[in-house]
Amino acid sequence: MEPENNTHISEFLLLGLSNEPELQPLIFGLFLTMYLITVFGNLLIFLAVSSDSHLHTPMYFFLSNLSFVDICFISTTIPKMMWNIQMQSKVITYEGCINQIYFLLLFAGLDDFLLTVMAYDRFVAICHPLHYTVIMNSRLCGLLVLVSWMMSALNSLIQILMMLRLSFCRVPEIPNFFCELNQVVRSACSGTFLNDVMVYVAAGLLSGGPFIGILYSYSKIVSSIRGISSAQGKHRAFSTCASHLLVVSLFYCTILGVYLNPADAHNSHSSAIASVMYTVVTPMLNPFIYSLRNKDIKEALKRFIEQ
Numbered sequence: 001m002e003p004e005n006n007t008h009i010s011e012f013l014l015l016g017l018s019n020e021p022e023l024q025p026l027i028f029g030l031f032l033t034m035y036l037i038t039v040f041g042n043l044l045i046f047l048a049v050s051s052d053s054h055l056h057t058p059m060y061f062f063l064s065n066l067s068f069v070d071i072c073f074i075s076t077t078i079p080k081m082m083w084n085i086q087m088q089s090k091v092i093t094y095e096g097c098i099n100q101i102y103f104l105l106l107f108a109g110l111d112d113f114l115l116t117v118m119a120y121d122r123f124v125a126i127c128h129p130l131h132y133t134v135i136m137n138s139r140l141c142g143l144l145v146l147v148s149w150m151m152s153a154l155n156s157l158i159q160i161l162m163m164l165r166l167s168f169c170r171v172p173e174i175p176n177f178f179c180e181l182n183q184v185v186r187s188a189c190s191g192t193f194l195n196d197v198m199v200y201v202a203a204g205l206l207s208g209g210p211f212i213g214i215l216y217s218y219s220k221i222v223s224s225i226r227g228i229s230s231a232q233g234k235h236r237a238f239s240t241c242a243s244h245l246l247v248v249s250l251f252y253c254t255i256l257g258v259y260l261n262p263a264d265a266h267n268s269h270s271s272a273i274a275s276v277m278y279t280v281v282t283p284m285l286n287p288f289i290y291s292l293r294n295k296d297i298k299e300a301l302k303r304f305i306e307q
Helices: 021-051 058-075 078-087 094-127 129-135 138-164 181-186 193-226 231-259 263-267 269-292 295-306
Strands: 011-014 091-093
Touching (some): 021 058, 021 078, 021 295, 058 094, 078 091, 094 129, 094 181, 094 193, 094 231, 181 193, 193 231, 231 269, 269 295
């Protein structure tokens, strides 16, 4: 007897980080704190850059976009998780799951592209300082951000359209606190070969491509810094990209730590805990990394708060 082919299930079950009832208040409090810190920190950087004319430069234009995207990224998952804990529920509707996957892919892709654009900005600033203002003009900066949005939105749309063709024989249980694309695909009872191919193709093009671009930019940056004769000049040049390099390392290391695990790890709670690193911890740390290591940001924040 063939299994029922139910393409129109109404909900998914998010198993979360723990099934222990006594841990739910602790998890709720911890994630509420991290969410508020992330939103407040990134919002401060966004407002400081927007209100301070000294920071109306390409580097800080991209940083303010990154802060906005990080707020949207964490807001895609954490509010729903806290709502479920408060309501003592594990349910997310089918439409809610589809929307969550779409926006997660959108903002994760934007993070990736913006970090690449910021690496290119540092490459031009250090390797071609005399032509920096000509190359990184406002038109190019706006175009780079627009292309980043378009490519990320297109990838998200393709992945969602591929997912809509899947059939589910029962209410899927997702071993995570949000709808993660790979885990949702693995819970389908129909063939997922095309979905798997599209995921790997997208990962290769939209993650591998930007990563290679970042590596190329920093290889040129290192070569240029080595050519500077004075130690003070080397330190000044490196300090302009140290924060970005730290954020790039954090972003890629956390994602690789999740997705290079063995296949069976995606069906366990260890994957959910690892996912916290790139969906929550990385957006939370970005404002601290940029504000603590950047004199211009610290002065802008001070002026903004004193207004």
